Amino acid sequence: MTAFTAWPSSPDGLVELYPRLPEPALRVNFIASVDGAVTVDGLSGGLHGPGDKEIFESLRMVCDALIVASGTVKAENYDALRLTPEARKWRLDHGLPEFPLMVIVSRSLNLDLDQLVFSDAPIRPIVLTCRGAPAERVAEVADVIAAGDDRVDLAAGVAALHERGATQLLSEGGPHLLGSLIEADLVTELCLTVSPMLVGGGPGRIAAGPATPQPRSMSLRHVLTLEDMLFLRYGR
Ligand SMILES: NC(=O)c1ccc[n+]([C@@H]2O[C@H](COP(=O)([O-])OP(=O)(O)OC[C@H]3O[C@@H](n4cnc5c(N)ncnc54)[C@H](OP(=O)(O)O)[C@@H]3O)[C@@H](O)[C@H]2O)c1
Incomplete structure:
Protein backbone atom coordinates (compact mmCIF):
# COMPACT_ATOMS: atom_id res chain seq x y z
CA MET A 1 0.00 0.00 0.00
CA THR A 2 1.48 3.35 -0.99
CA ALA A 3 0.55 6.20 1.29
CA PHE A 4 0.08 9.82 0.39
CA THR A 5 3.18 11.65 1.56
CA ALA A 6 3.15 15.11 3.04
CA TRP A 7 5.07 17.80 1.18
CA PRO A 8 8.47 17.89 2.92
CA SER A 9 9.30 20.81 5.15
CA SER A 10 12.90 21.12 3.90
CA PRO A 11 14.89 20.44 0.71
CA ASP A 12 16.48 17.41 2.44
CA GLY A 13 13.01 15.87 2.54
CA LEU A 14 12.82 15.97 -1.26
CA VAL A 15 16.21 14.25 -1.50
CA GLU A 16 14.86 11.49 0.75
CA LEU A 17 11.77 11.13 -1.44
CA TYR A 18 13.78 11.14 -4.70
CA PRO A 19 17.08 9.62 -3.57
CA ARG A 20 20.16 8.44 -5.40
CA LEU A 21 19.73 4.69 -5.68
CA PRO A 22 22.22 1.92 -4.89
CA GLU A 23 21.75 0.40 -8.36
CA PRO A 24 22.01 2.07 -11.80
CA ALA A 25 18.86 4.04 -12.52
CA LEU A 26 17.29 6.01 -15.33
CA ARG A 27 14.76 8.39 -13.88
CA VAL A 28 12.47 10.33 -16.21
CA ASN A 29 10.88 13.60 -15.13
CA PHE A 30 7.81 14.96 -16.91
CA ILE A 31 4.94 17.35 -16.34
CA ALA A 32 1.55 16.93 -18.00
CA SER A 33 -1.85 18.54 -17.64
CA VAL A 34 -4.62 16.58 -15.98
CA ASP A 35 -6.02 15.86 -19.48
CA GLY A 36 -2.63 14.53 -20.63
CA ALA A 37 -1.12 17.47 -22.55
CA VAL A 38 2.64 17.78 -22.42
CA THR A 39 2.83 21.40 -23.53
CA VAL A 40 0.88 24.65 -23.71
CA ASP A 41 1.68 26.64 -26.87
CA GLY A 42 4.55 24.26 -27.59
CA LEU A 43 6.32 24.63 -24.24
CA SER A 44 6.14 22.91 -20.86
CA GLY A 45 6.30 26.27 -19.03
CA GLY A 46 2.55 26.82 -19.21
CA LEU A 47 2.01 23.73 -17.05
CA HIS A 48 4.23 24.75 -14.16
CA GLY A 49 2.87 25.28 -10.65
CA PRO A 50 3.85 25.13 -6.98
CA GLY A 51 6.43 22.47 -6.12
CA ASP A 52 7.51 21.26 -9.53
CA LYS A 53 10.52 23.58 -9.72
CA GLU A 54 11.76 22.30 -6.35
CA GLY A 71 13.96 18.53 -29.88
CA THR A 72 13.63 19.73 -26.30
CA VAL A 73 17.00 21.50 -26.30
CA LYS A 74 15.77 23.57 -29.26
CA ALA A 75 12.11 24.06 -28.27
CA GLU A 76 12.88 25.00 -24.67
CA ASN A 77 16.08 26.90 -25.65
CA TYR A 78 18.05 24.96 -23.05
CA ASP A 79 20.54 26.82 -20.90
CA ALA A 80 23.72 25.32 -19.56
CA LEU A 81 23.29 23.06 -16.56
CA ARG A 82 24.18 25.46 -13.77
CA LEU A 83 23.10 24.54 -10.25
CA THR A 84 22.55 26.84 -7.28
CA PRO A 85 25.51 27.32 -4.90
CA GLU A 86 23.60 25.23 -2.30
CA ALA A 87 23.14 22.38 -4.77
CA ARG A 88 26.80 22.46 -5.81
CA LYS A 89 27.82 22.38 -2.14
CA TRP A 90 25.46 19.44 -1.51
CA ARG A 91 27.10 17.53 -4.35
CA LEU A 92 30.63 18.22 -3.15
CA ASP A 93 29.64 17.32 0.44
CA HIS A 94 28.32 13.98 -0.89
CA GLY A 95 31.47 13.14 -2.83
CA LEU A 96 30.01 13.99 -6.25
CA PRO A 97 31.49 16.22 -8.95
CA GLU A 98 30.32 19.82 -8.65
CA PHE A 99 28.18 19.50 -11.80
CA PRO A 100 26.39 16.53 -13.35
CA LEU A 101 27.21 15.62 -16.94
CA MET A 102 24.91 17.16 -19.54
CA VAL A 103 24.09 14.70 -22.32
CA ILE A 104 22.35 15.84 -25.52
CA VAL A 105 20.91 13.13 -27.77
CA SER A 106 20.97 13.89 -31.48
CA ARG A 107 21.23 11.73 -34.58
CA SER A 108 21.40 14.53 -37.16
CA LEU A 109 23.74 16.76 -35.09
CA ASN A 110 21.83 19.70 -36.50
CA LEU A 111 22.55 21.63 -33.30
CA ASP A 112 23.12 25.33 -32.62
CA LEU A 113 26.52 25.34 -30.93
CA ASP A 114 26.06 28.99 -29.91
CA GLN A 115 23.15 27.96 -27.70
CA LEU A 116 23.95 28.43 -24.00
CA VAL A 117 23.72 24.69 -23.34
CA PHE A 118 27.04 24.51 -25.22
CA SER A 119 28.54 27.99 -25.07
CA ASP A 120 27.98 28.58 -21.33
CA ALA A 121 28.51 25.00 -20.10
CA PRO A 122 30.45 24.79 -16.82
CA ILE A 123 31.84 21.44 -17.94
CA ARG A 124 32.15 20.03 -21.45
CA PRO A 125 28.78 18.58 -22.49
CA ILE A 126 28.40 15.16 -24.06
CA VAL A 127 26.58 14.64 -27.36
CA LEU A 128 25.19 11.14 -27.75
CA THR A 129 24.88 10.30 -31.42
CA CYS A 130 25.50 7.42 -33.83
CA ARG A 131 28.58 6.44 -35.82
CA GLY A 132 27.07 7.61 -39.12
CA ALA A 133 26.68 11.19 -37.90
CA PRO A 134 29.08 13.97 -39.01
CA ALA A 135 30.58 14.78 -35.61
CA GLU A 136 33.61 16.99 -36.43
CA ARG A 137 31.88 20.35 -35.76
CA VAL A 138 30.22 19.19 -32.52
CA ALA A 139 33.47 17.59 -31.29
CA GLU A 140 34.95 21.09 -30.96
CA VAL A 141 32.60 21.95 -28.08
CA ALA A 142 31.48 18.58 -26.69
CA ASP A 143 32.63 15.04 -26.03
CA VAL A 144 30.98 12.80 -28.58
CA ILE A 145 29.70 9.32 -27.78
CA ALA A 146 28.79 7.43 -30.95
CA ALA A 147 26.42 4.56 -30.14
CA GLY A 148 24.77 2.61 -32.94
CA ASP A 149 25.49 2.78 -36.67
CA ASP A 150 22.64 4.73 -38.28
CA ARG A 151 20.47 5.60 -35.30
CA VAL A 152 21.33 6.37 -31.70
CA ASP A 153 21.45 3.12 -29.74
CA LEU A 154 20.23 4.40 -26.38
CA ALA A 155 21.10 1.19 -24.51
CA ALA A 156 24.68 1.41 -25.75
CA GLY A 157 24.70 5.12 -24.86
CA VAL A 158 23.53 4.38 -21.33
CA ALA A 159 26.20 1.68 -21.02
CA ALA A 160 28.83 4.21 -22.15
CA LEU A 161 27.67 6.63 -19.44
CA HIS A 162 27.88 3.85 -16.85
CA GLU A 163 31.48 3.23 -17.98
CA ARG A 164 32.20 6.89 -17.22
CA GLY A 165 30.87 6.35 -13.69
CA ALA A 166 27.49 7.99 -14.35
CA THR A 167 24.88 5.50 -13.14
CA GLN A 168 22.20 7.82 -11.76
CA LEU A 169 20.70 9.16 -14.97
CA LEU A 170 17.94 11.75 -15.24
CA SER A 171 16.03 12.31 -18.46
CA GLU A 172 14.19 15.59 -18.99
CA GLY A 173 12.53 14.42 -22.18
CA GLY A 174 11.04 15.02 -24.56
CA PRO A 175 8.29 12.67 -25.68
CA HIS A 176 10.24 11.12 -28.59
CA LEU A 177 13.17 10.43 -26.30
CA LEU A 178 10.85 8.88 -23.70
CA GLY A 179 9.17 6.75 -26.38
CA SER A 180 12.58 5.44 -27.45
CA LEU A 181 13.70 4.86 -23.86
CA ILE A 182 10.53 2.86 -23.17
CA GLU A 183 10.99 0.90 -26.40
CA ALA A 184 14.54 0.01 -25.29
CA ASP A 185 13.25 -0.84 -21.79
CA LEU A 186 15.66 1.60 -20.15
CA VAL A 187 13.25 3.54 -17.91
CA THR A 188 13.54 2.50 -14.28
CA GLU A 189 11.57 5.38 -12.79
CA LEU A 190 9.00 7.94 -13.93
CA CYS A 191 8.42 11.09 -11.91
CA LEU A 192 5.24 12.60 -13.27
CA THR A 193 3.83 15.93 -12.21
CA VAL A 194 0.13 16.38 -12.95
CA SER A 195 -0.76 20.02 -13.44
CA PRO A 196 -4.35 21.03 -12.68
CA MET A 197 -5.21 22.25 -16.17
CA LEU A 198 -7.45 21.21 -19.02
CA VAL A 199 -5.47 22.02 -22.15
CA GLY A 200 -7.69 20.29 -24.69
CA GLY A 201 -6.73 18.68 -27.98
CA GLY A 202 -3.53 19.54 -29.81
CA PRO A 203 -0.45 18.79 -27.72
CA GLY A 204 0.78 15.20 -27.54
CA ARG A 205 1.32 13.01 -24.53
CA ILE A 206 4.55 12.35 -22.62
CA ALA A 207 5.65 9.49 -24.92
CA ALA A 208 5.74 9.68 -28.73
CA GLY A 209 6.97 7.56 -31.62
CA PRO A 210 6.18 3.96 -32.55
CA ALA A 211 4.04 1.85 -30.23
CA THR A 212 5.96 -0.36 -27.80
CA PRO A 213 5.21 -4.04 -28.43
CA GLN A 214 4.92 -4.77 -24.72
CA PRO A 215 3.60 -2.34 -22.08
CA ARG A 216 5.84 -2.19 -19.00
CA SER A 217 4.17 -2.26 -15.61
CA MET A 218 5.35 0.01 -12.80
CA SER A 219 4.82 0.35 -9.05
CA LEU A 220 3.78 3.49 -7.25
CA ARG A 221 6.49 4.71 -4.86
CA HIS A 222 4.71 7.77 -3.53
CA VAL A 223 2.09 10.43 -4.15
CA LEU A 224 2.85 13.98 -3.11
CA THR A 225 0.62 17.00 -3.42
CA LEU A 226 1.12 20.72 -3.05
CA GLU A 227 -1.92 22.92 -3.50
CA ASP A 228 -3.59 21.44 -6.64
CA MET A 229 -0.39 19.87 -8.04
CA LEU A 230 0.09 16.09 -7.93
CA PHE A 231 3.54 14.45 -7.94
CA LEU A 232 3.70 10.74 -8.73
CA ARG A 233 6.83 8.61 -8.43
CA TYR A 234 6.66 5.25 -10.20
CA GLY A 235 9.45 2.64 -10.33
CA ARG A 236 9.91 -0.57 -12.32
N1 LIG B 1 6.09 18.55 -20.25
C1 LIG B 1 7.35 18.19 -20.10
O1 LIG B 1 7.77 17.78 -19.00
C2 LIG B 1 8.28 18.23 -21.29
C3 LIG B 1 9.57 17.71 -21.16
C4 LIG B 1 10.41 17.76 -22.26
C5 LIG B 1 9.97 18.29 -23.46
N2 LIG B 1 8.73 18.78 -23.55
C6 LIG B 1 8.24 19.34 -24.82
O2 LIG B 1 8.38 18.33 -25.82
C7 LIG B 1 8.69 18.93 -27.08
C8 LIG B 1 9.94 18.31 -27.66
O3 LIG B 1 9.84 16.93 -27.62
P1 LIG B 1 10.10 16.02 -28.91
O4 LIG B 1 9.52 14.70 -28.64
O5 LIG B 1 9.66 16.78 -30.13
O6 LIG B 1 11.67 15.98 -28.96
P2 LIG B 1 12.78 15.25 -28.06
O7 LIG B 1 12.33 13.90 -27.64
O8 LIG B 1 13.27 16.19 -27.04
O9 LIG B 1 13.91 15.11 -29.17
C9 LIG B 1 13.72 14.23 -30.25
C10 LIG B 1 14.90 14.33 -31.17
O10 LIG B 1 16.04 13.71 -30.58
C11 LIG B 1 16.86 13.19 -31.59
N3 LIG B 1 17.08 11.76 -31.39
C12 LIG B 1 18.19 11.10 -31.75
N4 LIG B 1 18.13 9.82 -31.46
C13 LIG B 1 16.92 9.61 -30.88
C14 LIG B 1 16.30 8.45 -30.37
N5 LIG B 1 16.89 7.23 -30.37
N6 LIG B 1 15.08 8.59 -29.88
C15 LIG B 1 14.47 9.80 -29.84
N7 LIG B 1 15.04 10.94 -30.30
C16 LIG B 1 16.27 10.85 -30.84
C17 LIG B 1 16.14 13.44 -32.93
O11 LIG B 1 16.61 14.69 -33.43
P3 LIG B 1 17.95 14.92 -34.32
O12 LIG B 1 18.54 13.60 -34.60
O13 LIG B 1 17.48 15.62 -35.55
O14 LIG B 1 18.81 15.80 -33.49
C18 LIG B 1 14.72 13.61 -32.50
O15 LIG B 1 13.97 14.37 -33.41
C19 LIG B 1 8.82 20.42 -26.84
O16 LIG B 1 7.62 21.05 -27.18
C20 LIG B 1 9.06 20.50 -25.34
O17 LIG B 1 8.59 21.72 -24.83
C21 LIG B 1 7.86 18.76 -22.49
Missing part, protein backbone atom coordinates in the same frame (compact mmCIF):
# COMPACT_ATOMS: atom_id res chain seq x y z
CA ILE A 55 11.47 18.67 -7.48
CA PHE A 56 13.05 19.50 -10.87
CA GLU A 57 16.04 21.08 -9.13
CA SER A 58 16.36 18.33 -6.53
CA LEU A 59 16.39 15.64 -9.24
CA ARG A 60 19.11 17.54 -11.09
CA MET A 61 21.12 17.96 -7.90
CA VAL A 62 21.30 14.24 -7.12
CA CYS A 63 21.93 12.86 -10.63
CA ASP A 64 25.22 11.91 -12.29
CA ALA A 65 24.07 12.83 -15.79
CA LEU A 66 21.16 14.79 -17.21
CA ILE A 67 19.94 13.49 -20.57
CA VAL A 68 17.88 15.60 -22.94
CA ALA A 69 17.17 15.20 -26.66
CA SER A 70 17.68 17.79 -29.35
Whole structure:
Protein backbone atom coordinates (compact mmCIF):
# COMPACT_ATOMS: atom_id res chain seq x y z
CA MET A 1 0.00 0.00 0.00
CA THR A 2 1.48 3.35 -0.99
CA ALA A 3 0.55 6.20 1.29
CA PHE A 4 0.08 9.82 0.39
CA THR A 5 3.18 11.65 1.56
CA ALA A 6 3.15 15.11 3.04
CA TRP A 7 5.07 17.80 1.18
CA PRO A 8 8.47 17.89 2.92
CA SER A 9 9.30 20.81 5.15
CA SER A 10 12.90 21.12 3.90
CA PRO A 11 14.89 20.44 0.71
CA ASP A 12 16.48 17.41 2.44
CA GLY A 13 13.01 15.87 2.54
CA LEU A 14 12.82 15.97 -1.26
CA VAL A 15 16.21 14.25 -1.50
CA GLU A 16 14.86 11.49 0.75
CA LEU A 17 11.77 11.13 -1.44
CA TYR A 18 13.78 11.14 -4.70
CA PRO A 19 17.08 9.62 -3.57
CA ARG A 20 20.16 8.44 -5.40
CA LEU A 21 19.73 4.69 -5.68
CA PRO A 22 22.22 1.92 -4.89
CA GLU A 23 21.75 0.40 -8.36
CA PRO A 24 22.01 2.07 -11.80
CA ALA A 25 18.86 4.04 -12.52
CA LEU A 26 17.29 6.01 -15.33
CA ARG A 27 14.76 8.39 -13.88
CA VAL A 28 12.47 10.33 -16.21
CA ASN A 29 10.88 13.60 -15.13
CA PHE A 30 7.81 14.96 -16.91
CA ILE A 31 4.94 17.35 -16.34
CA ALA A 32 1.55 16.93 -18.00
CA SER A 33 -1.85 18.54 -17.64
CA VAL A 34 -4.62 16.58 -15.98
CA ASP A 35 -6.02 15.86 -19.48
CA GLY A 36 -2.63 14.53 -20.63
CA ALA A 37 -1.12 17.47 -22.55
CA VAL A 38 2.64 17.78 -22.42
CA THR A 39 2.83 21.40 -23.53
CA VAL A 40 0.88 24.65 -23.71
CA ASP A 41 1.68 26.64 -26.87
CA GLY A 42 4.55 24.26 -27.59
CA LEU A 43 6.32 24.63 -24.24
CA SER A 44 6.14 22.91 -20.86
CA GLY A 45 6.30 26.27 -19.03
CA GLY A 46 2.55 26.82 -19.21
CA LEU A 47 2.01 23.73 -17.05
CA HIS A 48 4.23 24.75 -14.16
CA GLY A 49 2.87 25.28 -10.65
CA PRO A 50 3.85 25.13 -6.98
CA GLY A 51 6.43 22.47 -6.12
CA ASP A 52 7.51 21.26 -9.53
CA LYS A 53 10.52 23.58 -9.72
CA GLU A 54 11.76 22.30 -6.35
CA ILE A 55 11.47 18.67 -7.48
CA PHE A 56 13.05 19.50 -10.87
CA GLU A 57 16.04 21.08 -9.13
CA SER A 58 16.36 18.33 -6.53
CA LEU A 59 16.39 15.64 -9.24
CA ARG A 60 19.11 17.54 -11.09
CA MET A 61 21.12 17.96 -7.90
CA VAL A 62 21.30 14.24 -7.12
CA CYS A 63 21.93 12.86 -10.63
CA ASP A 64 25.22 11.91 -12.29
CA ALA A 65 24.07 12.83 -15.79
CA LEU A 66 21.16 14.79 -17.21
CA ILE A 67 19.94 13.49 -20.57
CA VAL A 68 17.88 15.60 -22.94
CA ALA A 69 17.17 15.20 -26.66
CA SER A 70 17.68 17.79 -29.35
CA GLY A 71 13.96 18.53 -29.88
CA THR A 72 13.63 19.73 -26.30
CA VAL A 73 17.00 21.50 -26.30
CA LYS A 74 15.77 23.57 -29.26
CA ALA A 75 12.11 24.06 -28.27
CA GLU A 76 12.88 25.00 -24.67
CA ASN A 77 16.08 26.90 -25.65
CA TYR A 78 18.05 24.96 -23.05
CA ASP A 79 20.54 26.82 -20.90
CA ALA A 80 23.72 25.32 -19.56
CA LEU A 81 23.29 23.06 -16.56
CA ARG A 82 24.18 25.46 -13.77
CA LEU A 83 23.10 24.54 -10.25
CA THR A 84 22.55 26.84 -7.28
CA PRO A 85 25.51 27.32 -4.90
CA GLU A 86 23.60 25.23 -2.30
CA ALA A 87 23.14 22.38 -4.77
CA ARG A 88 26.80 22.46 -5.81
CA LYS A 89 27.82 22.38 -2.14
CA TRP A 90 25.46 19.44 -1.51
CA ARG A 91 27.10 17.53 -4.35
CA LEU A 92 30.63 18.22 -3.15
CA ASP A 93 29.64 17.32 0.44
CA HIS A 94 28.32 13.98 -0.89
CA GLY A 95 31.47 13.14 -2.83
CA LEU A 96 30.01 13.99 -6.25
CA PRO A 97 31.49 16.22 -8.95
CA GLU A 98 30.32 19.82 -8.65
CA PHE A 99 28.18 19.50 -11.80
CA PRO A 100 26.39 16.53 -13.35
CA LEU A 101 27.21 15.62 -16.94
CA MET A 102 24.91 17.16 -19.54
CA VAL A 103 24.09 14.70 -22.32
CA ILE A 104 22.35 15.84 -25.52
CA VAL A 105 20.91 13.13 -27.77
CA SER A 106 20.97 13.89 -31.48
CA ARG A 107 21.23 11.73 -34.58
CA SER A 108 21.40 14.53 -37.16
CA LEU A 109 23.74 16.76 -35.09
CA ASN A 110 21.83 19.70 -36.50
CA LEU A 111 22.55 21.63 -33.30
CA ASP A 112 23.12 25.33 -32.62
CA LEU A 113 26.52 25.34 -30.93
CA ASP A 114 26.06 28.99 -29.91
CA GLN A 115 23.15 27.96 -27.70
CA LEU A 116 23.95 28.43 -24.00
CA VAL A 117 23.72 24.69 -23.34
CA PHE A 118 27.04 24.51 -25.22
CA SER A 119 28.54 27.99 -25.07
CA ASP A 120 27.98 28.58 -21.33
CA ALA A 121 28.51 25.00 -20.10
CA PRO A 122 30.45 24.79 -16.82
CA ILE A 123 31.84 21.44 -17.94
CA ARG A 124 32.15 20.03 -21.45
CA PRO A 125 28.78 18.58 -22.49
CA ILE A 126 28.40 15.16 -24.06
CA VAL A 127 26.58 14.64 -27.36
CA LEU A 128 25.19 11.14 -27.75
CA THR A 129 24.88 10.30 -31.42
CA CYS A 130 25.50 7.42 -33.83
CA ARG A 131 28.58 6.44 -35.82
CA GLY A 132 27.07 7.61 -39.12
CA ALA A 133 26.68 11.19 -37.90
CA PRO A 134 29.08 13.97 -39.01
CA ALA A 135 30.58 14.78 -35.61
CA GLU A 136 33.61 16.99 -36.43
CA ARG A 137 31.88 20.35 -35.76
CA VAL A 138 30.22 19.19 -32.52
CA ALA A 139 33.47 17.59 -31.29
CA GLU A 140 34.95 21.09 -30.96
CA VAL A 141 32.60 21.95 -28.08
CA ALA A 142 31.48 18.58 -26.69
CA ASP A 143 32.63 15.04 -26.03
CA VAL A 144 30.98 12.80 -28.58
CA ILE A 145 29.70 9.32 -27.78
CA ALA A 146 28.79 7.43 -30.95
CA ALA A 147 26.42 4.56 -30.14
CA GLY A 148 24.77 2.61 -32.94
CA ASP A 149 25.49 2.78 -36.67
CA ASP A 150 22.64 4.73 -38.28
CA ARG A 151 20.47 5.60 -35.30
CA VAL A 152 21.33 6.37 -31.70
CA ASP A 153 21.45 3.12 -29.74
CA LEU A 154 20.23 4.40 -26.38
CA ALA A 155 21.10 1.19 -24.51
CA ALA A 156 24.68 1.41 -25.75
CA GLY A 157 24.70 5.12 -24.86
CA VAL A 158 23.53 4.38 -21.33
CA ALA A 159 26.20 1.68 -21.02
CA ALA A 160 28.83 4.21 -22.15
CA LEU A 161 27.67 6.63 -19.44
CA HIS A 162 27.88 3.85 -16.85
CA GLU A 163 31.48 3.23 -17.98
CA ARG A 164 32.20 6.89 -17.22
CA GLY A 165 30.87 6.35 -13.69
CA ALA A 166 27.49 7.99 -14.35
CA THR A 167 24.88 5.50 -13.14
CA GLN A 168 22.20 7.82 -11.76
CA LEU A 169 20.70 9.16 -14.97
CA LEU A 170 17.94 11.75 -15.24
CA SER A 171 16.03 12.31 -18.46
CA GLU A 172 14.19 15.59 -18.99
CA GLY A 173 12.53 14.42 -22.18
CA GLY A 174 11.04 15.02 -24.56
CA PRO A 175 8.29 12.67 -25.68
CA HIS A 176 10.24 11.12 -28.59
CA LEU A 177 13.17 10.43 -26.30
CA LEU A 178 10.85 8.88 -23.70
CA GLY A 179 9.17 6.75 -26.38
CA SER A 180 12.58 5.44 -27.45
CA LEU A 181 13.70 4.86 -23.86
CA ILE A 182 10.53 2.86 -23.17
CA GLU A 183 10.99 0.90 -26.40
CA ALA A 184 14.54 0.01 -25.29
CA ASP A 185 13.25 -0.84 -21.79
CA LEU A 186 15.66 1.60 -20.15
CA VAL A 187 13.25 3.54 -17.91
CA THR A 188 13.54 2.50 -14.28
CA GLU A 189 11.57 5.38 -12.79
CA LEU A 190 9.00 7.94 -13.93
CA CYS A 191 8.42 11.09 -11.91
CA LEU A 192 5.24 12.60 -13.27
CA THR A 193 3.83 15.93 -12.21
CA VAL A 194 0.13 16.38 -12.95
CA SER A 195 -0.76 20.02 -13.44
CA PRO A 196 -4.35 21.03 -12.68
CA MET A 197 -5.21 22.25 -16.17
CA LEU A 198 -7.45 21.21 -19.02
CA VAL A 199 -5.47 22.02 -22.15
CA GLY A 200 -7.69 20.29 -24.69
CA GLY A 201 -6.73 18.68 -27.98
CA GLY A 202 -3.53 19.54 -29.81
CA PRO A 203 -0.45 18.79 -27.72
CA GLY A 204 0.78 15.20 -27.54
CA ARG A 205 1.32 13.01 -24.53
CA ILE A 206 4.55 12.35 -22.62
CA ALA A 207 5.65 9.49 -24.92
CA ALA A 208 5.74 9.68 -28.73
CA GLY A 209 6.97 7.56 -31.62
CA PRO A 210 6.18 3.96 -32.55
CA ALA A 211 4.04 1.85 -30.23
CA THR A 212 5.96 -0.36 -27.80
CA PRO A 213 5.21 -4.04 -28.43
CA GLN A 214 4.92 -4.77 -24.72
CA PRO A 215 3.60 -2.34 -22.08
CA ARG A 216 5.84 -2.19 -19.00
CA SER A 217 4.17 -2.26 -15.61
CA MET A 218 5.35 0.01 -12.80
CA SER A 219 4.82 0.35 -9.05
CA LEU A 220 3.78 3.49 -7.25
CA ARG A 221 6.49 4.71 -4.86
CA HIS A 222 4.71 7.77 -3.53
CA VAL A 223 2.09 10.43 -4.15
CA LEU A 224 2.85 13.98 -3.11
CA THR A 225 0.62 17.00 -3.42
CA LEU A 226 1.12 20.72 -3.05
CA GLU A 227 -1.92 22.92 -3.50
CA ASP A 228 -3.59 21.44 -6.64
CA MET A 229 -0.39 19.87 -8.04
CA LEU A 230 0.09 16.09 -7.93
CA PHE A 231 3.54 14.45 -7.94
CA LEU A 232 3.70 10.74 -8.73
CA ARG A 233 6.83 8.61 -8.43
CA TYR A 234 6.66 5.25 -10.20
CA GLY A 235 9.45 2.64 -10.33
CA ARG A 236 9.91 -0.57 -12.32
N1 LIG B 1 6.09 18.55 -20.25
C1 LIG B 1 7.35 18.19 -20.10
O1 LIG B 1 7.77 17.78 -19.00
C2 LIG B 1 8.28 18.23 -21.29
C3 LIG B 1 9.57 17.71 -21.16
C4 LIG B 1 10.41 17.76 -22.26
C5 LIG B 1 9.97 18.29 -23.46
N2 LIG B 1 8.73 18.78 -23.55
C6 LIG B 1 8.24 19.34 -24.82
O2 LIG B 1 8.38 18.33 -25.82
C7 LIG B 1 8.69 18.93 -27.08
C8 LIG B 1 9.94 18.31 -27.66
O3 LIG B 1 9.84 16.93 -27.62
P1 LIG B 1 10.10 16.02 -28.91
O4 LIG B 1 9.52 14.70 -28.64
O5 LIG B 1 9.66 16.78 -30.13
O6 LIG B 1 11.67 15.98 -28.96
P2 LIG B 1 12.78 15.25 -28.06
O7 LIG B 1 12.33 13.90 -27.64
O8 LIG B 1 13.27 16.19 -27.04
O9 LIG B 1 13.91 15.11 -29.17
C9 LIG B 1 13.72 14.23 -30.25
C10 LIG B 1 14.90 14.33 -31.17
O10 LIG B 1 16.04 13.71 -30.58
C11 LIG B 1 16.86 13.19 -31.59
N3 LIG B 1 17.08 11.76 -31.39
C12 LIG B 1 18.19 11.10 -31.75
N4 LIG B 1 18.13 9.82 -31.46
C13 LIG B 1 16.92 9.61 -30.88
C14 LIG B 1 16.30 8.45 -30.37
N5 LIG B 1 16.89 7.23 -30.37
N6 LIG B 1 15.08 8.59 -29.88
C15 LIG B 1 14.47 9.80 -29.84
N7 LIG B 1 15.04 10.94 -30.30
C16 LIG B 1 16.27 10.85 -30.84
C17 LIG B 1 16.14 13.44 -32.93
O11 LIG B 1 16.61 14.69 -33.43
P3 LIG B 1 17.95 14.92 -34.32
O12 LIG B 1 18.54 13.60 -34.60
O13 LIG B 1 17.48 15.62 -35.55
O14 LIG B 1 18.81 15.80 -33.49
C18 LIG B 1 14.72 13.61 -32.50
O15 LIG B 1 13.97 14.37 -33.41
C19 LIG B 1 8.82 20.42 -26.84
O16 LIG B 1 7.62 21.05 -27.18
C20 LIG B 1 9.06 20.50 -25.34
O17 LIG B 1 8.59 21.72 -24.83
C21 LIG B 1 7.86 18.76 -22.49
